[in-house]
Amino acid sequence: MPLPLSYNLKNLTVRKTTTVMTALGIGLTVAVLLGILALVGGLEKALQATGHPLHLLVMRKNSLSELVSQINREAVSNIRNKPGIQQLEGEPMVSPEIVTVINLPRHNSPEGANVNIRGLPPMGIRMRPNLKLIEGRWFQPGQREVVVGKSIARRYVNAGVGDRLRIGRGDWNVVGVLDAGSTAFDSEIWVGLNQLATDSNRMEVLSSVLVRASDPVSLQALRNSLADDQRLYLEGKREVDYYQEQTASAEPVKFLGIFVAVIMAVGSCFAAMNTMYAAVARRSREIGTLRVLGFSGGSILLAFVIESLLLSLLGGLIGVLLVLPLHGLESGIGNNLTFSETGFDFRLSPAIVAVGVGFASIMGLLGGLLPARGAARESILSALREL
């Protein structure tokens, strides 16, 4: 039978300062990792949840984003007549759109950041039924009116209903705020297609065309048809794949964060190891006594590993508590494909918390194993003779 858990707990509480300092070191490491994972998790949630599975986003061939894609109106007519497109009240579900960027000042950053503006026809709105207007009303065609995503409304200056935004040649009234369910559209400003085309002198050149296929087979057929049509020089990408690819924007941050966390983890492992070596040295006679009483070397090893694990779990808990206030915090990250900022909420999911606790446990295990092994292997006699 192993030594009782109370033995480990009491030993940790007896040396409070050492325990707290070591746990704090582990906690900070866990907090860095969890902070990064919460950021990446939030961004992935925003981008991965965007798009409809039957939507095909048509752009010029080899365009990495809508911003750099160009499609003329003649091509739009051509696409409209392709078979396999779902109809809505007798009209094909096709939305030609213009995407451009403007710079808006943020509440905490006067120099501002780029924001996507999407000009789209009424069909474009109808094709995205999961959006809901949470304030105001939709823009009127032919008017300089915009509806902003909720992330824009919260984070940018003068972006609330009733405010005016300078876009292109004139000022536009903010008439509504849309909630896109924490997807990428929450970070966009939506306006009428034709009004944006007029103001930005882009009457003939659009950015993309969103098409809803009747079914997955038709979607693939449409893709093939576009790829084969050398005249159009277009390609279709599943809308969900398009946004999924944008999660790559978070990769450098994720890499850097994990790199820093791993470097810190090495330091924390040594801190845990140092604490446990000190514990073993201080309790050498105690270890010898337990061996004399009949506890095996394995029981001693287990006891010290458990103690190290408890220490690291305390660190993991501190790390989670440190990072908990970040949960739900709204932020944004520059998207290197759209040259604009994508807003997201830090998301501390149970899975991410589990990763943090697991990470802390690994630190505890690695830090505790060598000292515990030393304790278990020391001869009873030399353990008893230590002062």
Add this chain to the structure above:
Amino acid sequence: MVNDLVVEATDLHKEFRRDAFQVIALQDVHLTIERGEFVAFMGPSGSGKSTLLYLIAAIDRPTRGQVKVLGQDILGLKERAIADWRNENIGFIFQTFNLIPVLTARENVELPLLLTHLSRQERSEHAATALGLVGLSDRMDHYPRQLSGGQEQRVAIARAIVSDPSIILADEPTGDLDAQSAQEILTILSRLNRDHGKTILMVTHDPHAARHASKIRYLEKGELLPEGAPQPE
């Protein structure tokens, strides 16, 4: 009579290296202890008293020779089996008490019982009984730091007897105690020997303590002097 031998040591020899020197701790010791004996081992420091005790408890291994304890050749046992055997048959009392500071008196006494199949309730009852035997029923929930030296050693005795071992080995049990506490400890050991039939092997420097034993054996420079030999100068 042979069946009543609890310790049989033959040609027991122990050498170890300290820095550049080879030290002989015990040489060619022959020893038999009968069940129910209370034997005191005396001799100057470095005479091999404690080494002999450690070899009998299988805490250390001899360089050569044989040790049988309760008929068991303990040198033939593997480490795990030795730990179990020690837990079952040997109660050990240290000069410095060696209680676990973070555990209460009751928890300290319960430690050897964690290796048995007793339930939590049974362990607690056995610990309470053992502490009662050493007169510490009212100190069960005290931590070692809250006890006097004499009380700590009584807890250590309770821990040594809680699993009802046949043999109690005591290494200078009164060495760190004042005269009154030492007397209390010796009284308890005498009672355990007389009333409970425990075989007790006690290492001591103190002639007064040794007088509580039924037999005194002297060691000198690693040699066990013949029974009845006078105390060496």
